[in-house]
Amino acid sequence: MIDASKLRAGMTFVASDGKLLRVLEASHHKPGKGNTVMRMKLRDVRNGSTFDTTYRPDEKFEQAIxxxxxxxxxxxxxxxxxxxxxxxxxxxxxxxxxxxxxxxxxxxxxxxxxxxxxxxxxxxxVPTTVELTVTDTQPSIKGATVTGSGKPATLETGLVVNVPDFIEIGQKLIINTQEGTYVSRA
Missing domain, CATH: 2.40.50.140 (Nucleic acid-binding proteins)
Known part of the structure; x- marks a missing residue:
């Protein structure tokens, strides 16, 4: 058993109604008056729905293995x-x-x-970073620098990320899967 106050993002637990829930965000909240509560954003692992809820810090849950x-x-x-x-x-x-x-x-x-x-x-x-190929983007701009505002690029999986102006179709990029962002050229 684990206290609600010990639940952190990424942990999975079994709720009192038998639902398998994964913690997406967890924060301690102390309102002006009243008791401290744990505010949580949770995902129901079985049906994929996400919702916000609060628990008392001393509520106990079965941690899912x-x-x-x-x-x-x-x-x-x-x-x-x-x-x-x-x-x-x-x-x-x-x-x-x-x-x-x-x-x-x-x-x-x-x-x-x-x-x-x-x-x-x-x-x-999925791995923390993956290598994907650009399938569609605007033509690169001559003299483009890394500090430009960037442009959208569609990758081979259909994912659209913002990339620097010098990136061209056919280039392999390293993508951060946690944030869905461009890291560098491969």
Missing amino acids: IESRTATYLYQMDDTAYFMDTESFEQYEIPTVAVQEELRFILENSEVKIQFYGTEVIGVT
């Missing part, structure tokens, strides 16, 4: 994404709604970590 296994992203068909365990070659089907954010950063045959709660697949973790 999340296991990770290395897998390869195979493909997406209709509303399902398919992954394969790199050791056992077992295939996992995950609804695209549950991994929509992560799919913006991964290509077919990319390596990811699949998260399990017991035997239930609950999500996918």
Whole structure:
């Protein structure tokens, strides 16, 4: 059991109603009068919905034990994404709604970590940075500097990021998956 005051972003716990919740943001809030509360932004791991709530700091929750296994992203068909365990070659089907954010950063045959709660697949973790190719952007401007305001570029996964003016179609870029931002050229 873990106190609400000890919950931090990234942790997963089981709520009193049996829902599996992941903490997106957590902060201590002391109103002018009244008791201290923990303000939290949570995601329901099973259905993907996010919501804000508050808990008393001394409320206790069961911390979920999340296991990770290395897998390869195979493909997406209709509303399902398919992954394969790199050791056992077992295939996992995950609804695209549950991994929509992560799919913006991964290509077919990319390596990811699949998260399990017991035997239930609950999500996918992508690497901190990925290498993607620019498929569409405005032509580069002669004499453009790094300090320019930048321009939007569409990458091979469909992700659109703001890049410096000198970036051209076909270049490989390193993208930060935590913030969805351009880091550098590969």
